[in-house]
Amino acid sequence: MSYIFAVANQKGGVGKTTTTVNLAAALAAQGQRVLLIDLDPQGNATMGSGVDKRLLKTSVYQVLLGLASLAEARQFSETGKYDILPANRDLAGAEVEMVDLDYRETRLKQALAPHGADYDFVLIDCPPSLSMLTLNGLCAANGVIIPMQCEYYALEGLSDLVNTIKKVYANLNPDLRIIGLLRVMFDSRSTLSNQVSAQLEQHFGDKVFKTVVPRNVRLAEAPSYGIPGVVFDRSAKGAQAYLAFAVEMIERVKTF
Numbered sequence: 001m002s003y004i005f006a007v008a009n010q011k012g013g014v015g016k017t018t019t020t021v022n023l024a025a026a027l028a029a030q031g032q033r034v035l036l037i038d039l040d041p042q043g044n045a046t047m048g049s050g051v052d053k054r055l056l057k058t059s060v061y062q063v064l065l066g067l068a069s070l071a072e073a074r075q076f077s078e079t080g081k082y083d084i085l086p087a088n089r090d091l092a093g094a095e096v097e098m099v100d101l102d103y104r105e106t107r108l109k110q111a112l113a114p115h116g117a118d119y120d121f122v123l124i125d126c127p128p129s130l131s132m133l134t135l136n137g138l139c140a141a142n143g144v145i146i147p148m149q150c151e152y153y154a155l156e157g158l159s160d161l162v163n164t165i166k167k168v169y170a171n172l173n174p175d176l177r178i179i180g181l182l183r184v185m186f187d188s189r190s191t192l193s194n195q196v197s198a199q200l201e202q203h204f205g206d207k208v209f210k211t212v213v214p215r216n217v218r219l220a221e222a223p224s225y226g227i228p229g230v231v232f233d234r235s236a237k238g239a240q241a242y243l244a245f246a247v248e249m250i251e252r253v254k255t256f
């Protein structure tokens, strides 16, 4: 059985894709078998894994609509050393096209079902919304990783996300739980960042990962080369944090 984790936060630009790509590559570097699923029509995780979204013949879109199997659509990320189910703009249409399909919230879950033994970790990069695509991610997953910036409005958005996760848990997916909150783009010199960080620890206790990912320009540069940050410049502070995060994750799942 694999650990299937959705990386979710309905806000854009909070580090979901950076977290998914770097955690995938860092887990792979630890010898874990990893599948990354790009559920965002922007295809940033696809490009960041060195797979050109403009050249896809099959993608997660066909898989969700039942036009291709996961085995047909997945590719290998040479730079990250993990499998990826890629995405591009086609996926934007899936939202509407799935409306008429039966069990539309669980299309991804069904597609993954035959592959329980193929991977140690499946990481799902969700789009910045609480849409049908994110719902598919949350229904397929057994855990949610929430990356967040430690700023005032981050806490406001968090309650919407937590409520959505509770609803999915109650109505659609009793296996779902919050694995943890990951502090990203952290600026240790900022008083506000430190205050919000302390509030998070107070409120969520050990649901807050110990690893803190600093703001680090090398992580932002890596995607334009199609290389995960942890591979692009392993010694950079941001890469080191994601490598440590993978180790923390492997330890954490042992307690499940």
Ligand code: ADP
Binding pocket: 011, 012, 013, 014, 015, 016, 017, 018, 019, 044, 128, 184, 185, 186, 213, 214, 215, 216, 217, 219, 220, 221, 223, 238
């Ligand atoms: P999301 O997927 O939530 O929209 P991204 O992972 O794409 O967010 O991150 C948004 C932007 O911030 C991207 O340009 C990314 O390169 C940059 N970024 C993400 N994490 C960091 C970090 N720790 N340090 C510096 N830049 C970061």
Ligand code: MG
Binding pocket: 016, 017, 018, 040, 044, 126
């Ligand atoms: Mg993204």
